[in-house]
Amino acid sequence: MIEREQVLHVAKLARLRLSEAEVEKMAGELSGILEHVDRIGELDLDDVPPTAHVVDLENVLRPDEPRPSWPREAVLGQAPDPAEGAFRVPSPQAEA
Amino acid sequence: MSELLELTVAEAAAKIASGEISRDEYFDAWRGAAAGDELNGYLWRAEENGAGGEGALAGIPVAVKDLFCTEGVQTTAGSRILEEHRPLYTATAVRRLGEVGAGLLGKTNMDEFAMGSSNENSAYGPVRNPWDRERVPGGSSGGSAAVVAAGLAPCAIGTDTGGSIRQPASLCGIVGLKPTYGAISRYGMIAFASSLDQCGPLTRDVTDAALLLDAMQGRDPCDSTSVGIEGGVEAPSRQDLSGLRFAVPAELAHDAIEPGVRAVFEATLKRIEELGGEIAEAPLPHAEHGISAYYVIAPAEASSNLARYDGVRYGMRVEGEGDVIEMYESTRAAGFGDEVKRRIMLGTYALSSGYYDAYYGRAQKVRTKIAEDFAAAFDSFDFVVTPTSPSVAFGLGEKTADPLAMYMNDFFTVPMSLAGIPAISIPAGLAEPEGGGPQLPVGFQIAAPAFAEQRLLDAAYALEQAIGFDARPGEGGDG
Numbered sequence: 001m002i003e004r005e006q007v008l009h010v011a012k013l014a015r016l017r018l019s020e021a022e023v024e025k026m027a028g029e030l031s032g033i034l035e036h037v038d039r040i041g042e043l044d045l046d047d048v049p050p051t052a053h054v055v056d057l058e059n060v061l062r063p064d065e066p067r068p069s070w071p072r073e074a075v076l077g078q079a080p081d082p083a084e085g086a087f088r089v090p091s092p093q094a095e096a
Numbered sequence: 097m098s099e100l101l102e103l104t105v106a107e108a109a110a111k112i113a114s115g116e117i118s119r120d121e122y123f124d125a126w127r128g129a130a131a132g133d134e135l136n137g138y139l140w141r142a143e144e145n146g147a148g149g150e151g152a153l154a155g156i157p158v159a160v161k162d163l164f165c166t167e168g169v170q171t172t173a174g175s176r177i178l179e180e181h182r183p184l185y186t187a188t189a190v191r192r193l194g195e196v197g198a199g200l201l202g203k204t205n206m207d208e209f210a211m212g213s214s215n216e217n218s219a220y221g222p223v224r225n226p227w228d229r230e231r232v233p234g235g236s237s238g239g240s241a242a243v244v245a246a247g248l249a250p251c252a253i254g255t256d257t258g259g260s261i262r263q264p265a266s267l268c269g270i271v272g273l274k275p276t277y278g279a280i281s282r283y284g285m286i287a288f289a290s291s292l293d294q295c296g297p298l299t300r301d302v303t304d305a306a307l308l309l310d311a312m313q314g315r316d317p318c319d320s321t322s323v324g325i326e327g328g329v330e331a332p333s334r335q336d337l338s339g340l341r342f343a344v345p346a347e348l349a350h351d352a353i354e355p356g357v358r359a360v361f362e363a364t365l366k367r368i369e370e371l372g373g374e375i376a377e378a379p380l381p382h383a384e385h386g387i388s389a390y391y392v393i394a395p396a397e398a399s400s401n402l403a404r405y406d407g408v409r410y411g412m413r414v415e416g417e418g419d420v421i422e423m424y425e426s427t428r429a430a431g432f433g434d435e436v437k438r439r440i441m442l443g444t445y446a447l448s449s450g451y452y453d454a455y456y457g458r459a460q461k462v463r464t465k466i467a468e469d470f471a472a473a474f475d476s477f478d479f480v481v482t483p484t485s486p487s488v489a490f491g492l493g494e495k496t497a498d499p500l501a502m503y504m505n506d507f508f509t510v511p512m513s514l515a516g517i518p519a520i521s522i523p524a525g526l527a528e529p530e531g532g533g534p535q536l537p538v539g540f541q542i543a544a545p546a547f548a549e550q551r552l553l554d555a556a557y558a559l560e561q562a563i564g565f566d567a568r569p570g571e572g573g574d575g
Contacts, residue, residue: 007441014399014444015406016437017425026441029499033442036500037388037455040462050460051467053291053321054516054546055278060320074184080413087408089420 002030100125105156105251105304106331112155119155120145123199126157130202130248135224135233137243140170140203147199153311154197159249161240162203163210164190164295165284169200173286174208174218174236177405177412177431187284188319189253189295189312196311201249204239208433209402210260210288212236213505216496217435224492225268226569227536231489234264234505240298241268246569251308252298257289258390259484259509261296262521266484266539269523269567271556272298273305274509276546277516278323280309281316289397292390292513302522302557303331309549329550332557338372340555342542343477346377347384354487356527360538361483364524367562368481373555378473378480382465386511389466391503392446392459393514398436399443405431438499467515474545479555482508484521484539488529512543519543520556523565537567 007027011018018026076082081089100122103111111117123145130141139162147155165171165183172178190200207217215223215238223238225231226246233242237254241264244252254261256274265272273296280295287293297308306329314324344365353361365375407413407427414426432440446455473480486507495502512519524540540559544552 002445006445010441010445010448013448014440015403015421015424015428016432016440017429018437022437026438029438030442030445032500033391033503034445034455037392037459040385040388040458041454043382043385043458043462043465045458045461045465048461048464050457051463051514052460054467055321055323057321057323062317070184075409078181078184078410080407080411089408090415090418090423092420 002027002034098125101129101247104300105153106307108250109153109156109307119147122155123147123157126201126250130243133243133248135226135229135242135246135248136221137205137223137239137246137248138202139172139205139220139239142200142202145199146194147197149195149197151196152307153193156198156250157201158193158198159201159204159240159243159252160190161206161237161252161254163206163255163286164253165286166190166200166203170203171286172220173210174206174220175431175433175436176219177427179412181411183284185284188281188316189285192312192314193253193308198311204237204243204252206239207236208436209286209398210236210255210257211398211435211439213259213263213502214495215239215264216492217433219433222492225489227269227489228534231491231536232267234267234485234489236260237298238264241265241270241272244268244298244300245270251300251304253295253308253312254298255285255293255295256513257292257394258513259506261298262484262509262519262539262541263505265298266521267489267537269537269565269569270298270300271302271305271520271522272296273309273520274512274518275309275313275549276325276518278321279325279518279547279549280312281314281319281322283316283318287401289394290401291397292394302520302553302560305520306331306553325547325549329553332553334554334558335561336372337368337555337558340479341374341376341477342368343378343473343480344375345380345383345480345482347380348482352486353483354527354530356529357483357485357487357538360525360527361540364540364559364563365481368559371558371562378477380469380473380480380511382462382469383511385462386466386514387503387507389459389462389514390506390510391442392455393463395439395443396446396456397443399440399447402436402440463514466511470511470515470517470543478544478551480543482541484508484541488527488536488538508541517543517546518549518552520552522556522560522563524563525565526567534570
């Protein structure tokens with residue numbers, strides 16, 4: 001069972017702000033899903049290696065040749081608040 | 097419907113190549129059809145014919161899931177957070193289609209960030225199933241499946257992470273192919289779960305699926321996991337299935353499959369035998385744990401991939417009076433829908449300190465067991481077959497209140513994704529939904545060993561010819 005406090009903790013880790021109603025709903029839904037997922041806890045998996053990736057690849061290398069990057073203006077043109085050739089964000093020191 | 101719209105992609109490409117029909121005439125016919133979309137299948141439609149090059153798909157317009165970056169053309173991933181997003185570059189899969197002469201017909205609706213099995217998670221409204229507009233087209237490539245099924249596009253591409261090509265293809269009565277992980281570059285495909293995401297075609301028939309796959313597959317320096325299919329794939333021509341062995345998972349009998357779906361599945365097995373194929377049960381004991389493993393691994397990867405949507409470099413920003421952290425939280429709260437938030441929460445939880453081993457670590461081990469089950473089956477069989485989906489298309493709103501019930505739609509498609517192997521869904525017949533109503537399409541799934549796409553397409557083609565599925569959506573499919 002996922003408690004309200006855990007939902008708030010995980011939401012903070014994920015940088016998600018949840019409304020009071022969302023917190024309650026999320027606690028119930030996550031509990032239900034995890035209850036199903038918990039069935040894999042019954043399997044004997046002690047000596048099983050984990051699979052992170054299905055394609056068996058060694059390091060994929062390419063020649064280290066310089067090539068042009070995206071123009072700064074084009075990239076900044078996508079930003080919500082570009083300023084002075086950079087991405088502007090609210091100050092980390094602002095009073096929340 | 098114009099005769100041009102009746103042609104398959106292969107037929108149209110041949111007529112364009114011989115000069116029998118002109119590119120502009122063909123594009124205009126499809127642009128007209130797409131303009132009549134009443135299913136909310138398209139999020140954007142091309143005004144001009146972009147199909148200029150020469151090659152196997154010269155003059156063929158393609159509907160592209162809005163998860164693929166298209167330079168200068170809106171790419172929303174079905175999310176509010178990317179509402180105005182116009183990428184600086186085009187995804188490799190789309191670029192490759194262009195290199196053999198295909199053009200962009202439109203961008204198709206989808207579940208937000210490809211998370212969903214009904215297309216009801218789109219920020220731009222649900223897509224309707226052309227067979228019954230009160231039902232879902234499946235998801236997450238619901239728009240791509242619906243526009244092909246309804247005759248609003250000659251072909252489409254989508255992405256499949258746990259069934260997102262095969263399940264909507266099944267529910268809409270068309271062909272959907274998830275290639276081997278690594279067959280097609282993921283570059284420019286907005287990431288959901290990077291170890292599972294794979295691009296593939298949604299088409300009217302198996303031959304067209306082979307054509308699109310061949311155009312898109314290949315190694316790409318921009319995606320180090322792309323290896324391509326050696327030798328490419330050719331148009332399938334096999335007429336029988338003699339000498340081929342098909343495995344039915346032994347555990348299948350215990351699973352909840354709608355009676356109508358089961359009847360079509362069993363009739364298709366008989367058809368395989370009539371074509372000379374051999375059918376036997378094979379144990380896939382861990383496949384039933386696929387949903388559990390998938391709904392840990394995919395959300396875990398998603399929670400990491402979606403960290404980039406923070407209102408700094410592109411997309412939406414919501415700013416309050418507070419600091420940068422508050423800006424991140426406000427942006428993500430406003431920009432993401434319920435299912436995306438749920439998966440980010442689930443994935444973050446599964447990766448968080450104290451839970452990592454119990455969830456993510458164990459899920460990765462289950463993934464190994466599932467891949468081993470398939471490998472063992474392929475020691476004595478050529479293919480594994482299942483229904484694509486446990487049910488025909490269900491009603492809009494029917495499963496939105498119960499996330500777990502929605503996830504169970506992926507029961508038969510998730511194991512192949514976890515194992516990274518190719519699987520195709522072909523329409524096998526029609527069945528009445530549980531609770532009654534007009535008949536709806538049923539998909540038949542065939543899975544093969546990694547990079548055995550040619551064998552898979554050949555067998556699917558032989559079966560397709562024998563089944564002769566020619567039903568079309570009724571009154572819902574006008575357009």
